Amino acid sequence: MGFDLVLKNAKIPQGNRTVDTHILVKDGKIAGFTNDLTGIEVAEVIDAENNLVLPGCIDSHTHFNDPGFTHRENFATGTQAAAAGGVTTIIDMPCCSVPSVRSVDNLEAKLEVIKDKAYVDYAMWGGATGEDVRNNALYNIKEQADYGVVAFKVYMTPSVPTYPPASDAEMLEIFREVAKTGLPVGIHAENLDLCTYHVNKLRKEGRFDGPAWAEARLELAEKVAIQMAISFAEETGARLHIVHMSTGIGGVLVGEAKKRGIDVTAETCPHYLVLNAYESMTKWRQFAKIAPPLRTTKDNEMLWEQLADGRVDFIATDHAPYEIATEKEAEGMDIWTAFPGIPGVETMVPIIVSEGYNKGRLSLSRLVDVLSRNAAIHYGLYPKKGALEIGSDADFTVIDLDYEWTIDKDKMYTMAKYTPLHGMKLKGKPVKTIVRGKLVYDDKNGIVGKPGYGQFVKRQTISKLERWLKF
Numbered sequence: 001m002g003f004d005l006v007l008k009n010a011k012i013p014q015g016n017r018t019v020d021t022h023i024l025v026k027d028g029k030i031a032g033f034t035n036d037l038t039g040i041e042v043a044e045v046i047d048a049e050n051n052l053v054l055p056g057c058i059d060s061h062t063h064f065n066d067p068g069f070t071h072r073e074n075f076a077t078g079t080q081a082a083a084a085g086g087v088t089t090i091i092d093m094p095c096c097s098v099p100s101v102r103s104v105d106n107l108e109a110k111l112e113v114i115k116d117k118a119y120v121d122y123a124m125w126g127g128a129t130g131e132d133v134r135n136n137a138l139y140n141i142k143e144q145a146d147y148g149v150v151a152f153k154v155y156m157t158p159s160v161p162t163y164p165p166a167s168d169a170e171m172l173e174i175f176r177e178v179a180k181t182g183l184p185v186g187i188h189a190e191n192l193d194l195c196t197y198h199v200n201k202l203r204k205e206g207r208f209d210g211p212a213w214a215e216a217r218l219e220l221a222e223k224v225a226i227q228m229a230i231s232f233a234e235e236t237g238a239r240l241h242i243v244h245m246s247t248g249i250g251g252v253l254v255g256e257a258k259k260r261g262i263d264v265t266a267e268t269c270p271h272y273l274v275l276n277a278y279e280s281m282t283k284w285r286q287f288a289k290i291a292p293p294l295r296t297t298k299d300n301e302m303l304w305e306q307l308a309d310g311r312v313d314f315i316a317t318d319h320a321p322y323e324i325a326t327e328k329e330a331e332g333m334d335i336w337t338a339f340p341g342i343p344g345v346e347t348m349v350p351i352i353v354s355e356g357y358n359k360g361r362l363s364l365s366r367l368v369d370v371l372s373r374n375a376a377i378h379y380g381l382y383p384k385k386g387a388l389e390i391g392s393d394a395d396f397t398v399i400d401l402d403y404e405w406t407i408d409k410d411k412m413y414t415m416a417k418y419t420p421l422h423g424m425k426l427k428g429k430p431v432k433t434i435v436r437g438k439l440v441y442d443d444k445n446g447i448v449g450k451p452g453y454g455q456f457v458k459r460q461t462i463s464k465l466e467r468w469l470k471f
């Protein structure tokens with residue numbers, strides 16, 4: 001039989017070594033590996049040029065704002081940015097669209113709007129808010145789970161106007177309900193009362209410098225929020241996931257809870273690993289404003305260690321761009337009133353490769369875990385995604401480990417042409433992104449995929465035992 005594609009001269013990870021091989025693809029799936037192409041019929045050949053080939057990388061935390069806030073980003077620009085950053089699957093959050101996703105009806109409406117736009121594959125977070133608890137609408141959790149969302153997002157803070165936060169008791173109610181589905185519940189962990197109080201206090205003191213934002217959203221706000229969420233998980237048996245964890249103390253708490261057998265996982269983001277509040281918020285002010293905020297160099301180092309030893313499970317970006325003219329530096333806007341969020345999907349893989357793997361902070365097998373495999377397992381997409389195995393989707397991120405380049409905000413595909421990472425020098429870059437056997441990004445030609453090629457991926461069934469065994 002003939003094959004649709006061969007990705008030749010690929011170096012694939014096998015533990016902490018690499019193996020040279022040619023990867024055969026048929027019908028969008030990996031069909032075999034060979035060292036000898038003699039006599040094999042293939043329709044298309046892509047040369048990986050002896051570069052490292054990872055199972056397609058996954059960003060499991062994006063806000064693409066479509067439909068509703070498409071002046072910030074839409075599914076076409078967001079997934080182009082993903083492709084250019086070596087990301088073959090994104091998982092989009094339920095909160096930044098109109099309507100927000102808290103029911104199957106709303107989810108289907110969103111899927112209908114984005115279906116002809118995506119350049120890479122996408123799965124979906126489901127939603128539940130304090131408002132749903134008050135409206136007796138938590139039946140929406142089971143229906144979304146049955147439809148194929150991968151997890152549920154809960155906010156303790158009013159980050160997004162279309163997605164009300166949950167009080168402590170409402171959050172506990174959501175944990176009880178999500179526990180029944182076996183899906184993770186993802187928490188934005190910041191104590192609202194502590195944040196609001198300190199924001200008002202610093203503002204009254206006349207602080208309008210950049211780092212004031214980080215000072216007001218104090219480390220303690222994340223610490224106590226994580227402690228409470230862990231207690232809720234212990235009480236209800238829900239699978240707790242801490243999204244965009246920014247502090248080293250958070251990783252310590254998650255590590256201790258794991259040891260006690262509590263089902264808790266955590267992600268951190270590239271910016272919490274390589275930026276600190278004092279330098280970046282002084283330099284970039286509101287363009288480095290995010291929630292939770294950037295922290296200290298000590299947190300950077302602790303999070304790298306925790307990412308390496310498994311207390312932090314994987315990397316995601318919290319890609320949340322805003323429109324510069326109206327939401328970041330509008331007339332009269334200051335550090336307190338500018339919107340909190342930065343783009344990230346395009347720079348995740350290169351930063352983790354450059355600052356993690358190439359600098360010896362992460363082994364090769366850990367690199368695969370944190371960029372692809374663990375998120376796929378965690379969200380029930382494995383082994384369709386996150387694996388270089390026969391039968392897995394032919395999603396590949398081809399990385400030139402020696403490529404030296406500089407992050408340039410004006411060359412990014414995201415709609416938001418700002419990033420506090422602007423000017424950062426990196427070694428290592430995705431040079432080809434392949435989704436189900438189709439080249440969608442190439443370093444020489446840019447985006448070569450087509451809108452609408454990206455498909456909605458539902459959560460596959462996966463047992464709890466299987467998940468534990470694979471971690």
Ligand SMILES: [Zn+2]
Pocket residue numbers: 061063093244318319320
């Ligand atoms: Zn987010």
